Amino acid sequence: MLALRLARGTHPLVLLRRFMVAMASAGVGFLLLCTLGHALGHPEQASGSAARLLWCVVPLTAAVQLAVAVARTDPAARPQAGLSSVGLGPVGLALLAAVSTAVSCTLGSVFALFAFLCLRGDLVGVPYSAGVADTLGAGQPLPYAGVPTLLFVVPVLAGAASAIALRPRKQRPGAAPEPQQPAAAAGEPDSARTTVSTGMPWGVALTAAGIALGSYAGRATPSSADGLLPLPGRLDTIPPGVVGGWMLIGIGLVLASPGLTHLCGRLLASGRPGALRLLSGRVLQEEATRLGRPLGVLCAVASGALAATQLYGTALDSTGDRPFGPLTGVGAALVMACATATVLTVALETKGARSNTTAALLRIGASPALLRRAAALRGAVMVAVLAPISWAVAELAALPLSH
Known part of the structure; x- marks a missing residue:
């Protein structure tokens, strides 16, 4: 709830970066769902479906990298006096940024599911085209456990990677962090x-x-x-x-x-x-x-x-x-x-x-x-x-x- 309240008053440029993360998550989620649809529609091509799933690792990695970069520039992840007074220190801010990233990715995954179901014809009744129906496995029932599992891959990985990237790092004895560096970059020299x-x-x-x-x-x-x-x-x-x-x-x-x-x-x-x-x-x-x-x-x-x-x-x-x-x-x-x-x-x-x-x-x-x-x-x-x-x-x- 705090992450949603902070999002209401953020700068439009920050919202644009979060929108990019959501769209990247939507793209990866759509590719993963297409892989699932191909596997359902072509059970005899198990090796091809597995290879498609492996190729999805490349856009997944790119989307997670973008999510971490956006989380590092998020103003909500920087130390603030008002948040520190209520107990949100460096660890709490890292978790807050991770939750914000996961929320953005979840919204993108929901959009990917909506687009996937529309193209398959599950929502509109008719598939977009014959080629799309064959690629997405139109007419085949979707597994109830497989769809959420694939859609939550990006939010979970992006949120965990953001929390790890923004975690507070211990300084060496006698080494002071540079004042111009943000908290997430302390200890990098x-x-x-x-x-x-x-x-x-x-x-x-x-x-x-x-x-x-x-x-x-x-x-x-x-x-x-x-x-x-x-x-x-x-x-x-x-x-x-x-x-x-x-x-x-x-x-x-x-x-x-x-x-x-x-x-x-x-x-x-x-x-x-x-x-x-x-x-x-x-x-x-x-x-x-x-x-x-x-x-x-x-x-x-x-x-x-x-x-x-x-x-x-x-x-x-x-x-x-x-x-x-x-x-x-x-x-x-x-x-x-x-x-x-x-x-x-x-x-x-x-x-x-x-x-x-x-x-x-x-x-x-x-x-x-x-x-x-x-x-x-x-x-x-x-x-x-x-x-x-x-x-x-x-x-x-x-x-x-x-x-």
């Missing part, structure tokens, strides 16, 4: 330096290992359309080695991105920098861990999308038929939207964490135009560095499978 110094070599090694594994597994892949990494609709011929290689590539990009972000900041601030380059470089170095990880996820998603587009373009040119089902576009768009929204949300979080520093710069005479140019320079540098890397990784990952 040591781990940030460790991640930046050790993450980049491990990320490069894992990316190279993933490309090598995908190349080795792709040698035994048939050249027909059925063997070109089929997504929902034709999943029974996917090479497990290719999936493992792409997973290693994604993990490697996530681990290497904080180091790349920190390196970009050092390059900007090197030599004899002016105020613009110095400010941009220092901010990138300070926010390398917090901003680098979501950027790594976005690079991994973009690389996978580019590689899949190249592979499916080859299959389309050779056969004239697309080797994936109708829900693949929904899942891919959902993952890309969640990854992009997470990066934007984390960027807003870092801006809020630097509010004291920004106010100090304005007091000593820095113009708002200078701060805007510094933000634009940071964005341009990161795009100029990460976009070619994502394209190169996608080309190397798709090269063995495109022949």
Whole structure:
């Protein structure tokens, strides 16, 4: 009830972020229900239904990551004197943010169920189309226990992940938290330096290992359309080695991105920098861990999308038929939207964490135009560095499978 009362007086931008979480939960819930409908309508294709369920892990992970990022920027999760006086300390605020996240995800799951039932024809009497009826298993009774179980996966995981991310962390003896950091980020400087110094070599090694594994597994892949990494609709011929290689590539990009972000900041601030380059470089170095990880996820998603587009373009040119089902576009768009929204949300979080520093710069005479140019320079540098890397990784990952 307290979470609902706080939601009534929140800023429209906060409500927009919660709405994004609800829509992401609705998309994942709809994909899970479609998997259930396919399993009910095609009991002879048990392996295909299981593979569809495994593919749902990708949008599920993206939605949970977005929910955690939004929970970290939620004003209700920050320490406030009024809430502390009634006993809502750091632990209570973390639980409150987790409950708010779970409520938003639950609303999205309810919307997903409504859309699923309408398309099946359970509410309107007639399925949307014959193809949709076959995909969603129209006419088959839904299990009473299976539907709530699938719909509560996203709220439970998102709420638990938000509570873990916002839990109060113990400070080392003698180490004081930085005043400009929010409570959820206290205690991060040591781990940030460790991640930046050790993450980049491990990320490069894992990316190279993933490309090598995908190349080795792709040698035994048939050249027909059925063997070109089929997504929902034709999943029974996917090479497990290719999936493992792409997973290693994604993990490697996530681990290497904080180091790349920190390196970009050092390059900007090197030599004899002016105020613009110095400010941009220092901010990138300070926010390398917090901003680098979501950027790594976005690079991994973009690389996978580019590689899949190249592979499916080859299959389309050779056969004239697309080797994936109708829900693949929904899942891919959902993952890309969640990854992009997470990066934007984390960027807003870092801006809020630097509010004291920004106010100090304005007091000593820095113009708002200078701060805007510094933000634009940071964005341009990161795009100029990460976009070619994502394209190169996608080309190397798709090269063995495109022949």
